Amino acid sequence: MSLLNIKDISVNYGRLSALRNASLTLAKGDTLFVTGPNGAGKSTLLKAIAGVVAPKSGTICFADKNIGGRTPEDIARLGFSMVPEGRHVFGSLTIEENLRLGVGMRDDKDVAERELETIYSVFPMLKDRRYQTAGVLSGGQQQMLVIGRALMANPQLIAIDEPSLGLAPKVIDDVYAVLLKLRDTRGLTLLIVEQSSARATMTGGRMILLRGGEIVLEGDARELTKSDALKAAYFGYGEHH
Amino acid sequence: MTKRPSIFLRTVSTPLILILVLACFLALAALVNSGPFNQVVIDAFVKVTLVVGLYVFIGNSGVISFGHIGFTCLGAYATAWLTIPPMMKKMALPGLPDLILETKLPFGIAIVLGGIFAAIFALIVGKILMRLSGIAASIATFAMLAVINTVYSNWERVTGATSSVVGIPIVRVVWPYFLAAAGAILIAHLYAISRSGLALRAARDEAIAASASGVDIGRERLIAFIISAFITGLAGALSAHSVGVVTPDTFYLNLTFICLSMLVVGGMNSLSGAVMGVVVLSVIIQVLRQFEKGVDFGGTVLAIPNGLQEITIGIVMVVILIARPSGLTRNTEIVWRRWPFKRVSATAGS
Amino acid sequence: MTALLQILFDALSLGSLYALGAIGIALIFGVMRLVNFAHGDYISFCVFALLWPSIDAAAIVFAGQLPAYLLIPIILATGACLSMLSEVLVFRRFRNANPATMMIASFALGFVIKYTLLMLFSSRPKSIDLWSELALPVEILDARIPLLQVITIIITVLILAALVAFLKRTRFGLEMRAAAENFTMARMLGVRANAVILLAFAISGMLAASIGLILVTQTGTVDIQMGSSVMLVAFIATVIGGLGSLPGAVVAGFLIGGISVLMQVILPLEVRPFRDAFVYGAVIVVLIWRPNGLFAPRSAKQRV
Numbered sequence: 001m002s003l004l005n006i007k008d009i010s011v012n013y014g015r016l017s018a019l020r021n022a023s024l025t026l027a028k029g030d031t032l033f034v035t036g037p038n039g040a041g042k043s044t045l046l047k048a049i050a051g052v053v054a055p056k057s058g059t060i061c062f063a064d065k066n067i068g069g070r071t072p073e074d075i076a077r078l079g080f081s082m083v084p085e086g087r088h089v090f091g092s093l094t095i096e097e098n099l100r101l102g103v104g105m106r107d108d109k110d111v112a113e114r115e116l117e118t119i120y121s122v123f124p125m126l127k128d129r130r131y132q133t134a135g136v137l138s139g140g141q142q143q144m145l146v147i148g149r150a151l152m153a154n155p156q157l158i159a160i161d162e163p164s165l166g167l168a169p170k171v172i173d174d175v176y177a178v179l180l181k182l183r184d185t186r187g188l189t190l191l192i193v194e195q196s197s198a199r200a201t202m203t204g205g206r207m208i209l210l211r212g213g214e215i216v217l218e219g220d221a222r223e224l225t226k227s228d229a230l231k232a233a234y235f236g237y238g239e240h241h
Numbered sequence: 242m243t244k245r246p247s248i249f250l251r252t253v254s255t256p257l258i259l260i261l262v263l264a265c266f267l268a269l270a271a272l273v274n275s276g277p278f279n280q281v282v283i284d285a286f287v288k289v290t291l292v293v294g295l296y297v298f299i300g301n302s303g304v305i306s307f308g309h310i311g312f313t314c315l316g317a318y319a320t321a322w323l324t325i326p327p328m329m330k331k332m333a334l335p336g337l338p339d340l341i342l343e344t345k346l347p348f349g350i351a352i353v354l355g356g357i358f359a360a361i362f363a364l365i366v367g368k369i370l371m372r373l374s375g376i377a378a379s380i381a382t383f384a385m386l387a388v389i390n391t392v393y394s395n396w397e398r399v400t401g402a403t404s405s406v407v408g409i410p411i412v413r414v415v416w417p418y419f420l421a422a423a424g425a426i427l428i429a430h431l432y433a434i435s436r437s438g439l440a441l442r443a444a445r446d447e448a449i450a451a452s453a454s455g456v457d458i459g460r461e462r463l464i465a466f467i468i469s470a471f472i473t474g475l476a477g478a479l480s481a482h483s484v485g486v487v488t489p490d491t492f493y494l495n496l497t498f499i500c501l502s503m504l505v506v507g508g509m510n511s512l513s514g515a516v517m518g519v520v521v522l523s524v525i526i527q528v529l530r531q532f533e534k535g536v537d538f539g540g541t542v543l544a545i546p547n548g549l550q551e552i553t554i555g556i557v558m559v560v561i562l563i564a565r566p567s568g569l570t571r572n573t574e575i576v577w578r579r580w581p582f583k584r585v586s587a588t589a590g591s
Numbered sequence: 592m593t594a595l596l597q598i599l600f601d602a603l604s605l606g607s608l609y610a611l612g613a614i615g616i617a618l619i620f621g622v623m624r625l626v627n628f629a630h631g632d633y634i635s636f637c638v639f640a641l642l643w644p645s646i647d648a649a650a651i652v653f654a655g656q657l658p659a660y661l662l663i664p665i666i667l668a669t670g671a672c673l674s675m676l677s678e679v680l681v682f683r684r685f686r687n688a689n690p691a692t693m694m695i696a697s698f699a700l701g702f703v704i705k706y707t708l709l710m711l712f713s714s715r716p717k718s719i720d721l722w723s724e725l726a727l728p729v730e731i732l733d734a735r736i737p738l739l740q741v742i743t744i745i746i747t748v749l750i751l752a753a754l755v756a757f758l759k760r761t762r763f764g765l766e767m768r769a770a771a772e773n774f775t776m777a778r779m780l781g782v783r784a785n786a787v788i789l790l791a792f793a794i795s796g797m798l799a800a801s802i803g804l805i806l807v808t809q810t811g812t813v814d815i816q817m818g819s820s821v822m823l824v825a826f827i828a829t830v831i832g833g834l835g836s837l838p839g840a841v842v843a844g845f846l847i848g849g850i851s852v853l854m855q856v857i858l859p860l861e862v863r864p865f866r867d868a869f870v871y872g873a874v875i876v877v878l879i880w881r882p883n884g885l886f887a888p889r890s891a892k893q894r895v
């Protein structure tokens with residue numbers, strides 16, 4: 001039984017085709033890395049799932065529902081949390097307000113408080129500064145905040161666009177440790193975009209490689225990295241033999 | 242039959258066809274030969290000039306200007322200053338410089354000077370305003386309109402403040418207005434196919450690419466701003482002579498709205514759209530005006546209430562913006578290719 | 592000293608009107624990048640809701656006769672309904688349009704509202720007596736200040752306080768602030784776009800209604816133009832304050848009120864009529880200097 005099922009979606013920006021006939025499936029508790037060079041269409045894939053851009057064709061099913069044409073808020077309410085690239089914290093809101101926004105779709109007050117405590121226990125730094133505005137946080141702290149905020153909703157699937165970008169290795173380790181723990185304890189499904197395959201190799205899981213708007217390679221992350229196929233596909237050579 | 246016409250015919254066909262359409266109205270006016278109908282046609286020609294002037298800036302630059310009616314105001318008052326008999330001027334507008342108080346120029350020269358006055362003003366203001374883009378630019382042009390209106394509504398000794406300035410020689414023959422409208426169309430077309438016009442439209446469609454290829458957007462915008470100020474100023478002068486009176490509030494929000502509507506209804510990125518918008522809305526307005534006066538249905542006179550005309554225009558406008566944001570012409574130009582007319586896209590390079 | 596106090600109260604009460612108008616505009620701009628030119632016509636519409644439609648010169652007072660505890664909620668509800676209606680019927684269809692198209696659409700909507708009023712009431716200003724006893728002066732530190740000015744200022748402060756409480760203390764307020772800062776991100780967190788926008792329109796409409804009530808009480812007349820003049824200045828306050836910034840709108844509203852009153856006092860007699868031209872000119876200067884306004888929200892441009 002798959003949680004996310006994408007079939008043949010294509011996305012255009014005006015005349016530019018950013019994604020062509022992409023298909024993938026994700027089961028509950030899976031980890032999928034999406035890699036590929038700049039401009040490959042990785043972010044576009046995530047935005048299409050989130051309902052921020054409308055695919056030209058194809059279907060997307062999430063939690064047994066066809067979510068094509070639904071609004072981003074509806075999709076979020078089905079249990080899909082998206083962390084877009086570029087850390088969109090609400091700079092004028094406090095850290096706690098940022099986090100509380102994440103739990104918006106769940107009305108139960110107690111749940112919100114409990115969730116907040118969970119996040120604070122995972123990222124104690126956020127608790128220390130809970131009443132400061134989020135704009136003053138450093139890049140790494142903002143990344144923790146947006147991930148924490150996405151987790152507040154207790155989603156079934158979290159999609160994160162380039163979590164490592166611009167972060168110190170130590171911080172990246174922390175972030176991944178949290179995500180993997182939630183995967184193992186709660187069955188959280190992970191969909192992570194990274195430009196490099198290094199993290200995927202360390203963590204394990206499945207991996208797809210996007211290039212020029214198409215999925216050119218798919219398989220187990222560790223095995224793909226071991227073979228030369230990944231490098232060849234990444235840079236686009238070796239196709240002729 | 243299917244032989245393609247020459248390049249020449251195709252490139253100049255748009256303005257020629259548009260002018261031909263106007264000529265039909267001119268001929269119609271000559272045929273009907275009634276005062277009120279002449280006035281209707283004159284009014285339409287003034288609007289064509291005005292909206293075509295608006296198109297030169299908005300259509301090519303993609304920046305919505307809420308300020309061009311300010312230029313219309315400048316042009317109208319300038320021609321009033323130059324053509325009112327000196328005796329009357331000394332009474333009504335004693336604050337004018339002596340040189341102007343003593344002059345009385347013929348209509349033809351005065352209206353061109355009115356346009357030039359607006360263009361010079363646009364040069365000065367544009368130097369500052371054209372640094373802005375997007376919503377900030379639109380708002381700044383709006384502020385410019387408000388400044389002009391405030392000054393003209395209060396400068397008792399030079400503009401007569403809010404009271405009407407009378408004594409402007411009324412020109413009731415139709416052909417000068419036709420010539421002006423045709424001239425405006427020609428200027429607009431020549432500008433659109435000039436280097437500056439092409440560069441500006443390229444920048445409108447692909448801002449980053451155009452500036453990377455060395456287009457100085459600010460400078461090209463300024464050129465368009467000045468040319469369009471000249472045409473809208475000229476239209477203002479014409480409107481002054483068509484009715485013989487000017488007041489500052491004629492040239493404020495309502496006229497701004499009507500002209501923008503006409504441009505948007507036609508399709509604001511095309512010259513054909515500008516002309517078509519005026520023609521279509523003018524016809525609707527005329528019909529509704531007729532209804533406001535009352536129409537005789539076999540003995541019973543039915544009149545629609547005052548204001549319904551404007552309400553209809555507003556609704557038409559919203560509906561067109563929703564259903565057809567690129568206007569009736571879909572932002573294409575009417576060109577002569579084969580019979581019947583065909584349209585081409587009005588994007589850069591075509 | 593007493594003259595100074597009088598100037599201060601003039602400035603504060605004028606600034607109050609501008610600030611209320613500016614927030615109404617900034618609120619909508621914040622959540623949907625719409626510069627709502629129809630806002631001034633909401634003000635006029637609410638004012639005319641006091642009357643019974645008639646094109647006679649004399650006003651037939653209708654809602655205006657009701658006791659204040661009924662009248663105020665009714666007029667506020669009128670503003671909110673009109674504003675929400677315009678969102679549902681018109682603006683909702685422009686969600687993905689560029690700001691200029693929306694501006695023109697709002698211009699058209701304002702035109703429709705204005706001429707609907709003209710059709711129902713004619714264009715002649717009408718006089719109406721609403722709470723005219725408030726025009727009596729009160730003595731504050733020897734200065735005679737119209738009671739209405741004092742009330743205007745107090746009401747404005749109360750409205751602002753209520754608004755701040757709503758924005759800071761409620762779930763909807765939180766969502767509205769988030770949506771104003773980054774709408775797409777807020778939606779990705781499950782914030783219901785249409786609900787937030789509709790609520791913003793409702794508040795904006797109520798603000799317009801309160802301006803209308805204050806204006807009628809001050810002037811004793813009802814006029815289809817009365818919204819537009821406040822709206823123009825309020826609009827400019829919004830720009831100077833940084834489009835979309837609520838504190839900016841309030842500060843700029845009071846700033847313009849203060850500057851206008853001050854100019855009225857210190858400008859030489861012969862340039863005094865041009866006071867508004869200086870105010871509008873200041874907008875251009877501010878835009879050139881800071882295209883995003885004085886207090887632009889940090890993320891004014893950043894959208895996903």
Ligand SMILES: Nc1ncnc2c1ncn2[C@@H]1O[C@H](COP(=O)(O)OP(=O)(O)O)[C@@H](O)[C@H]1O
Nearest residue numbers: 013016018036037038039040041042043044045
């Ligand atoms: N909003 C947009 N408008 C137009 N083109 C876009 C937009 N976003 C992305 N693109 C283009 O789509 C392609 C894929 O972009 P993206 O999905 O961001 O790639 P990636 O995340 O893999 O770097 C690129 O060519 C990019 O320039």
Ligand SMILES: [Mg+2]
Nearest residue numbers: 042043044085
């Ligand atoms: Mg990306």
